[in-house]
Amino acid sequence: MVTLELAQIAFIDGDIAGNLAKVVGYIRKAQATSDIIIFPETCFSGFPTHENAPEYSQTLNGNIIQTLEREARAKGIAVLAGICEAQNGAYYNSAVFIDPEKGHIATYRKTHMWLTDQGLFTPGDQFISFDWRGIRIGLLICFDIEFPESGRANALLDADLLLVVNGNMDPYGETHRTAIKARAQENQFFAAFVNRVGQDSFGHQFAGGSCVVDPFGGTLCEAGREEMTLQIQIDPLKRREYQKDYHYLNERALPYQSEIEVDGEYSYLKIQ
Numbered sequence: 001m002v003t004l005e006l007a008q009i010a011f012i013d014g015d016i017a018g019n020l021a022k023v024v025g026y027i028r029k030a031q032a033t034s035d036i037i038i039f040p041e042t043c044f045s046g047f048p049t050h051e052n053a054p055e056y057s058q059t060l061n062g063n064i065i066q067t068l069e070r071e072a073r074a075k076g077i078a079v080l081a082g083i084c085e086a087q088n089g090a091y092y093n094s095a096v097f098i099d100p101e102k103g104h105i106a107t108y109r110k111t112h113m114w115l116t117d118q119g120l121f122t123p124g125d126q127f128i129s130f131d132w133r134g135i136r137i138g139l140l141i142c143f144d145i146e147f148p149e150s151g152r153a154n155a156l157l158d159a160d161l162l163l164v165v166n167g168n169m170d171p172y173g174e175t176h177r178t179a180i181k182a183r184a185q186e187n188q189f190f191a192a193f194v195n196r197v198g199q200d201s202f203g204h205q206f207a208g209g210s211c212v213v214d215p216f217g218g219t220l221c222e223a224g225r226e227e228m229t230l231q232i233q234i235d236p237l238k239r240r241e242y243q244k245d246y247h248y249l250n251e252r253a254l255p256y257q258s259e260i261e262v263d264g265e266y267s268y269l270k271i272q
Helices: 016-029 063-075 142-146 148-156 173-187 236-243
Strands: 002-008 036-038 078-087 090-099 103-109 126-132 135-141 161-165 190-194 197-199 205-207 211-213 219-222 228-234 259-263 266-270
Touching: 002 190, 002 211, 016 063, 036 161, 063 078, 063 090, 063 103, 078 161, 090 126, 090 135, 103 126, 103 135, 126 148, 135 142, 135 148, 135 236, 142 148, 142 161, 142 173, 148 173, 161 173, 173 190, 173 211, 211 228, 219 228
Parallel strands: 002 036, 036 078, 135 161, 161 190
Antiparallel strands: 002 228, 078 090, 090 103, 126 135, 126 266, 190 211, 197 205, 211 219, 259 266
């Protein structure tokens, strides 16, 4: 069993210190029974531009990661959050997973570039999954979930639970509500996304609607359009019960050609 806490928040573009402080506050206020608290895409900076990307972005050994590690350890909770990552002169739209004991243990870089990502972020070149407390977790970011291949990649990596950091705005709220249900149903795993609310500096109105769905695509919980947290306990290993009568991955007529690399508790699917 795992208890998720979805932290659907608003934040201020460019206010790195203020947004980090807000995330820290939510970690400290998290329910004592929560195992993982999840925040939206680029939640420390908002979406960057070519002009402000250097100040919006940070390396994976910078202050943001160090702070998340410290707060996760103090609270005894895992943290998943979206960050603008800088490495060797390139920028990535990334999701980082922080374990309360081990610290930063996984990074996923967004593979599908939406309009505001294009020409700014470097696409990630692989999907990942990793073992965490007896379950296998896969990660995606926002626009990724609109592509069936992204969900299928995580199924090939044997994910029990797909976690998505999201930054989806009007008029596309229903698009992601449909997409997360489809990815869960067609790959027979549990899935959750956590979206942003409020407005950004470009005037985008974010759609909220953070939710958790089961392997039939059924909604288990769903947020509205305001700042809020949702807590839910699920058993991701029960996805195997949804595969007793039929198993989409094994019964598909068109096999997915892929190269999966395994390194201990981590699995990677390279994009060809």
